[in-house]
Amino acid sequence: MPKKSFWLIILFTALFILGINTGDLNFLLNLGSTICLSCIGVG
């Protein structure tokens, strides 16, 4: 495995775990639970 790919995988895994522990997961869950009016262009 190339070193660059290996370290990038480690880095992004760490970012993902950091996101889970800083409340991003709840934000994401709340976001997806309502109709996004901007997404559908009516807001």
Add this chain to the structure above:
Amino acid sequence: MNRFRWLIQTLVAFGTNAYLLFPFGGSVIYQGPLKAVCHPGLNCYSCPGALLSCPVGAFQNFMASLRFSTGGIPNLGVIVVGYLGFIGSVVGRLTCGWMCPFGFIQDLIHKIPTPKFTLWKPLRWVKYAVLVVLVVAMPALLVDNSGLGHPWFCKLVCPAGTLEGALPLLFLKPSLWGTVGFFFWNKLTLLILILIAVVFISRFFCRVICPLGAFYSLFSRISLVQLEFVEGNCVECGSCVRKCPTGVVPNQEFDSPECIMCLRCVEACHFSALDFGIRRPPGKPAKVKRVTSPI
């Protein structure tokens, strides 16, 4: 191989939009725990069938609400960056070729028998501007009086949102027609123009506009897997070039940011000059394989 890819694309598109209770349940969209997970491709989370969140929409909303972070730690959207970065580091733009529902829709539309055209190559750079301006900068910097930004890519451009989200929702929930305004008609016009362009130019949206494709393309030279060119086997017949849906010349443009690793070129090459696998460390060239003549 191409049939296998079609099967995967179909399974992913329908599997991740498999919420079929929207006509019967209390809500018109799925609101369960799976919405905490992002789709690896572009798939509107307001689609009535969507089980997962859209990574581009989610990241914009993180940027738009930066000023509302609580607990002393700003929500920078690192979960989305980490998730997409992980996918990019492992498979790069293979996701675009195999797992993106909107890419799949484009592949289907491009099958309409008409004369086909090539893309003016400088247009490829537009998607990077879309990523930086509409997905990162504008949602973070253009805020209203309350300090809240807006997901500008979703609001102004996203054709997946119009096709998969707006149109089905307006059909299922007619009361939403009362809120339709400039942004909807602007996006509907863009959707129609993009779909017309896709009929004539393969994967037009992915190559010119898609910010997710732009992000994944940053990993094209460093992703764990790669499309490998075995120079000694190439007879320059050009069959790989004719098959490529994104206009890449596989025997000249190595690790192209435009390559979505659909592997149609690998299938088209009868001389084993193209292969797909784990990236070799620098200085370790591919072995020339024995050429089997197709004749």
